Amino acid sequence: MMSDKLKTTGASSLFDHSLHPLSAWQSTRELGFAAALWRLPHQKDKHLIVNFGSELPRTRMMLDELPAGFAMSPFLNIEGDNSLFIEADLYFRFDENGEATLEQESAYLSAPNREKWYNHYRNRPANASSLVIASDSPRQPELPNFAYLEAVQKAIKAIEAGAFKKVVFSRVKQVELATDFTFSEVFERLCEKYPTAFVSMVYLPQLDQVWLGATPETLVSVDKEGIFRTVSLAGTQSAFDASGAPISVKKAAWTQKEIEEQALVGRYIISCFKKIRVREYLEEGPKTVVAGNLMHLRSDYLVDTKTINFPELGTVMLELLHPTSAVCGMPKMEALAFIQQHEGYNREFYSGYLGPVNVGNETHLFVNLRCMKIQNNVATLYAGGGITEDSEPEKEWQETEMKCQTMLSVLG
């Protein structure tokens, strides 16, 4: 059903229910506008936000004040005001049968921009290729195996010396895109392969980057009923045994190192609740969850913000949580200093957060994991792992290899 607002803005005459999400996303990118396409975990609907601004603003995520949009925060966002915000000039929802609904159109959207967008979409050949981005961006330095092992060893020494308890050390892997690469196919494959993940594909024109991902980790979510949710996710093992058969979650065994690593993330979340004097939280877990080719340990935390009369809990917790010890470490600043000194590359949006804000009165922000950046015909894949004093460097390397597989396996 279309809202009254749409009828008065003139969109209804241009809008077409057969609009295709991937072509609409692609069309937006070709015109040089920001676009975010996503699918929530366990859902079939897809969502698309388009913004016609010349440059996306960097802003603080005041969840209770922002209009509908899509947030994209880099890992480094210490002051909390460095998130890109793709405000919804157009917001479409696509149901599982492909039927499109224009859910929202900004009152400020100019008629020429609206027409330009619809016309470009209509005149785009159905088989138009992906037009891979060809800007000149320097590649990130890749850490070879020996250097990664050395850095992890240094992290273990620093932990033993009492500098910090845990650090999440990461690296990149870069692959040249195949000539027949298309964004549409990769996005579809991600949706099919990872039904429990938050799947997204975001085009940032001012950086000329596309970010694609299938993350298993909720950072902050507040639904229509005012239920706040976050998770503590850590510990990694393959979801398949040596013969390639899936391991049952009931049979998954976890080492003391992994149990402790996940407990650290949980303790950090609880310390945030304590800081703001929220005692009425429900904690469930840890339990084993499957995330694509991997399994993790996860605890869920839930607060009814209406019952405790705390509507701004999402905003407050977001500022306290990011970056959690699932992506940075414990204590936060000491772990961050190690990361900056030893990783040797810029994480940009990897291990930041992303997701819809106030879309249909709900906010769902996820940690940007199992993701890749596409720029200059190169896919940059990111993976990290929690290092504790019980870590074994070679095992940690293998873990990052497995994490990269989440994206590598859809690149074809």
Ligand SMILES: C=C(O[C@H]1C=CC=C(C(=O)O)[C@@H]1O)C(=O)O
């Ligand atoms: C940092 C990543 O994963 C985090 C989330 C789950 C398990 C993790 C681990 O076992 O180390 C990491 O904390 C990543 O995928 O790059």
